[in-house]
Amino acid sequence: MFFASDNAGPAHPKVMEALVAANNGYAMGYGADPIMDEVRAQVRDIFEAPEAAVYLIINGTAANSVLLASMTKPWETIFCTQCAHIHEDECNAPEFYTQAKLTLVPTTDGKMTSDDLRQTILGEENRGVHGPQRGPLSITQVTEKGTVYTLDEIRALASTAQDFGMQTHLDGARFANALVALDCSPAEMTWKAGIDTVSFGGTKNGALGVEACVIFNPEIAWEFELRRKRGGHLLSKHRYLSAQMQAYLADGLWLDMARSANARCAQLAEGLRKHDAVNMLFEPQANMIFFEMPRRAHKRMLDAGAVYYVMNGDPETGDPDTPLVGRLVCDWSMTEEGVSRFVDLLNG
Template identity: 65%
Template sequence: MFFASDNAGPAHPQVIQALADVNSGYAVGYGAEPGMDRVRNRLRDVFEAPKAEVFLVATGTTANSLALATLTQPWETIFCSPTAHIHEDECNAPEFYTGGAKLTIVGTDDKMAAASLRASIEGEETRGVHGPQRGPVSITQVTERGQIYTLDELSELTATAHEYGLKSHLDGARFANALVALDCTPAEMTWKLGIDAVSFGGTKNGCLGVEAVLFFDPGHAWEFELRRKRGGHLFSKHRYLSAQMGAYLTDDLWLDSARRANAACTRLATGLRSLPGVSFDLEPQANIIFLQMPRAAHQRLRAGGAEYYVLAGNPDSGAPDEMLPARLVCDWSISDAQIDQFIALARG
């Protein structure tokens, strides 16, 4: 019963098999292997973007940081939400790889609103040479609070950014989870709305460790290649990245895995919703739940072997009916039996 993170789940057997298959003989390195050509062409088809440039890296931090570095000058600022990966979870890597560009936090929620973005943009470039200049907007989809931007909301954000001549980046660590929840196409969630670059996640959704970066303007390709190499993130045995991504894309495994994770979250939420004393902080939209449960329920779950994050308070001591917040995340591999066991323990 592991609900702590979708990073913690196993890689999909088809991904592992693809690694085994590629692990024989010899292949040219650094992304020049035939498998990368297939991945590039497949992602161009998936995104309906025949001129898109596609690159693979091993981590989401690398994908976000190098993509943003390619879109940002060191004297600019990147606009993002308070809970964005690039702000909370990447140890200042975007600032490092951009050579010092800062982050400007937009609003107070996990989702940026166009009005708040406009106000933040207007607040910069007010001090001439003495202050940061306006840079790209980075949008996290799914957000770290488990919320999904609608297509209209994304369109409003990118339109606001482009009004000021700014680029838009989509942090898609959980890209597939958002896509299946919205029931749209990758093109409809990205370049058709004005997104310029995408970090296309694989690791949280069944891969061992691979993320894709897509630029819909191929003019950014050479700079990204140089930054990836200079930053130490160009794999020599690159075939092990392209093998993972190739398997991930084959027969829409990436969509099937996301549907499984989202469906597991729905089953879990439905069961928990029926329990006395349980309340949801936000309506679950993808594969993440934020809720409040009595301390007694947390104690039963922890004693029963459930793994998840209690976000505040000590679950081991205190009043049994005191409400404590928690985060639950479902990955593609969570079984119905594990979910039902979790719910039974919470019920007591």
């Protein structure tokens, strides 16, 4: 039972089969492979955006960083939450690629509000040549706390950004999990809500390693291509990215995997709520749970074996009654039996 991260789960067999099939013979490199033509059409169809520019990159940090660099000038600042992945988990890669700074917006349950965004933008002011200029807004969906922005919340945030002449980027590493949680269309969660660019994740949801960078603002597409190449993220044997994304999108596989991960998370949350020692820190809305329970309970779980998840302290050392925060993430391959086993261990 491995709940540490959806990055740790296996790639779906259909994705692996597609890679094997793509390995036959020869294909032009750098995105000129015929599979990429099909992927571009698939993504445009899914997003109801026939003019969207679509590019593939191998991981989420690069996708976020190159997209933001294409939207940001070095003298600007990017607005994001205090717990955004681009702030906490990307080793300053967005700052490296953009040469800009990040300005952090306070959150409640991992989400910023349009009012807090507006106040943060105004608080940063615009001091002419002496201060950072207003760059794009970046929204993380699903948030790093496992919560999901509603469509109204996304629209309000993007509208606030537009009031200040700012574009909006969506970090969608768990895009599919958010989409099935909201039961909406990709278009509704993106360009129809005012989003300009999307990091459309595949890696956390059953791919081996591929993210689609979807650009609804055609003015920045060429700059993205140049920055992707200059940043070392244009793969020569690109067909192996294309094959993954093609299989990922075919016949709704990406949605099926997200539904499975979310369902297992809901099952897990139900089991946790029944335990008196467990305190849920946020309402889990997709495939990730943050919870708190005494150190002794964490230790007992880990000692029982076959359980792995992330926590914020040492289960072996310290006051056994001290509460520690744990994070549980369900990927597409997690089974009902695996979740039940975890809950049974918790109940002793």
